[in-house]
Amino acid sequence: MYMRKTTAHLTDEEFALYTDAIILNSLDRLPNEILCHMMECARCKEELMELLNLVEAQKSHTRPETHPFFGQMTV
Secondary structure, eight states: OOOOSOSSSOOHHHHHHHHHHHHTTOGGGSOHHHHHHHHHOHHHHHHHHHHHHHHHHHGGGOOOOBOTTTOSBOO
16 A cells, blocks of 8 residues: 655655556556645646656657556556
């Protein structure tokens, strides 16, 4: 079971996991604590959008790999 260590903003690792979940269409597999925080926090939503824009810009420069948490190939 996943337990957030803080009630503050998402950590870099949580942002990475959330971003990967979006890419892999696996938001339903994220821990509720992360999902709830993202729904309530405007600052984290903004940071996520910036991160997703960066990922989109880098898509053509990466090769697919198996994601360690979701066990799926990344896009």
